[in-house]
């Protein structure tokens with residue numbers, strides 16, 4: 001991004017007064033915010049306001065320094081806290097039976113201005129999977145490794161920046177100094193991930209790892225999958241759960257926009273149909289064992305009713321055979337509106353559609369669209385077929401796993417559900433669910449509703465039921481999608497040509513796992529297969545991932561040169577990167593591989609195989625996800641599925657959102673950002689499950705000792721801009737236990753825009769629990 005000349009001029013003016021850029025930058029940023037990006041009052045009187053503000057900030061800083069020095073007691077207390085945390089670690093070690101001692105839950109303890117522990121052994125990249133001791137011994141490795149041109153590294157030949165643990169206390173406000181390193185990387189330490197990394201790249205050009213000479217920053221929170229937008233402060237908000245079809249039409253971020261493509265590797269690597277049927281059946285059986293009265297039918301359906309929609313479409317027919325389609329606009333937003341020129345209106349709409357949908361046929365026109373509407377209407381079958389559904393037909397649809405009809409809540413009888421949904425309507429927010437008689441449902445309404453006998457609407461190989469045995473809350477409205485789908489601008493390219501020989505095992509056959517030697521895909525996962533023959537993630541890898549989840553700072557963060565997340569805020573001054581966790585990747589076999597679809601190195605791409613259920617949690621966390629069968633450690637549960645957005649798109653969504661009720665939790669696909677010097681906006685991606693998602697959108701947060709851990713999985717895309725985020729169990733999980741995931745929220749971080757909920761995770765290590773730890 002070209003520097004703003006006014007910013008450069010302000011820096012220059014301050015430099016002339018002996019004020020360095022590092023001091024000017026944060027103050028200028030604040031002033032710009034204060035004056036709503038109006039430069040005039042800042043530039044007036046030769047930057048008088050800026051100079052005053054800098055001096056003021058220096059005074060405040062000096063006062064803070066003094067306070068800090070005086071606060072010896074606080075430091076002592078902090079030390080004590082650390083000791084207590086170490087104690088906690090011992091306990092959790094015993095509980096989770098991880099062979100090595102787990103890390104302390106530093107996420108909660110690390111205060112903003114507190115030094116973090118230094119990362120003595122920089123993990124080098126997010127790909128290395130510590131599964132096997134490499135053939136190349138670490139001692140044999142050169143200390144300085146020349147720049148890599150290999151696939152996983154910076155495709156532009158730029159160095160990968162992996163920084164040691166930050167020590168400073170300036171919270172990322174200081175500017176990022178340009179890396180002064182030449183094209184070599186200093187490697188220190190000898191941890192397993194380093195060795196594996198080397199092993200993985202055996203035979204290829206070595207990977208560049210660079211100790212970073214930039215200013216060290218303090219990271220107040222875990223650099224998690226969660227999106228951490230810090231600005232703009234007044235708009236601190238989260239993505240609400242809104243039924244897409246009820247959203248008012250907006251330019252280009254409207255949830256009405258249907259994702260343009262669906263990505264489902266499973267569709268190409270389908271299971272054997274007989275096992276599929278079996279699995280659906282057996283799940284059904286177990287569900288009916290767990291639940292009683294599961295298939296009651298109510299005379300009502302659930303429909304999301306907006307209270308402030310801007311438009312309403314009615315169709316009326318007269319006894320003379322005329323049909324009128326009318327569009328009623330809610331003019332409350334513009335009460336002075338007068339009747340407008342139809343052609344001008346149509347032109348405006350066309351422009352808007354072109355802007356939103358981009359790929360329109362050249363002859364597209366609104367008139368044509370309306371003619372199509374009339375034609376479609378004339379083609380419509382008599383009403384009784386499509387909308388007057390009998391109870392029997394609803395039941396049939398539900399039994400066959402067909403799309404979108406809501407039956408009674410399991411565990412409640414028909415009357416209770418009716419009451420529940422009507423009561424729900426009374427206390428409802430504008431977008432909540434209400435009961436309406438069946439025959440008022442349009443086909444469109446029905447398709448977006450949740451079938452509580454199978455919220456996946458038959459799109460997974462197992463049935464995923466939904467129960468509420470706690471209260472009368474109705475199921476949330478969203479579109480169930482079994483695989484990620486691009487919203488609009490995200491660049492996700494699955495072309496086979498991009499998969500090189502070292503990214504697939506084309507000469508393999510049968511099951512790669514039964515071969516004595518690791519295939520090319522295994523080499524990408526650190527030299528050994530990530531999965532056991534039983535389809536579980538190997539103990540060593542899962543433990544490593546758990547450790548990283550529990551204390552990412554200890555296991556290194558990397559810093560982008562220009563962070564796409566910061567850039568997406570579209571501010572005058574782009575803040576420096578706050579750091580991203582280094583991750584282990586799993587690489588699965590895929591289309592270009594020679595193995596068969598039952599190959600043991602194809603787990604995540606087969607989709608959900610376990611018996612899962614969405615249920616109302618009793619502890620006030622809303623809906624949650626649980627297992628209906630015992631799960632061993634390392635079992636794949638599901639992946640986080642949602643719309644693939646660019647960070648800019650997500651930022652726009654978040655800042656436009658007026659609904660403060662948090663439901664979905666967007667996740668960053670940032671596991672490999674450090675491998676690129678500068679990612680284009682359309683390559684820096686994230687997933688948002690608010691409007692389109694799978695069961696993972698119901699997984700609640702648990703601090704520290706969650707039952708699930710997320711691991712990035714490469715299936716189709718070797719470049720890692722896009723990958724799958726898969727959840728695996730961190731320990732044995734009993735049937736009916738809730739499946740939880742540590743979102744990585746730092747509840748002490750008041751600047752965190754995903755406004756932290758009051759955590760009710762119930763963990764002894766809850767970071768939202770200010771009381772000191774006691775046994």
Ligand SMILES: C[S@@+](CC[C@H](N)C(=O)[O-])C[C@H]1O[C@@H](n2cnc3c(N)ncnc32)[C@H](O)[C@@H]1O
Nearest residue numbers: 621622623662663665697698700701759760761
């Ligand atoms: C991804 S959703 C999980 C599903 C959600 N419970 C629901 O009913 O749709 C995240 C939201 O669930 C709630 N939640 C998740 N974990 C929680 C926890 N530990 N304590 C309290 N609320 C939690 C919060 O409202 C959060 O914004």
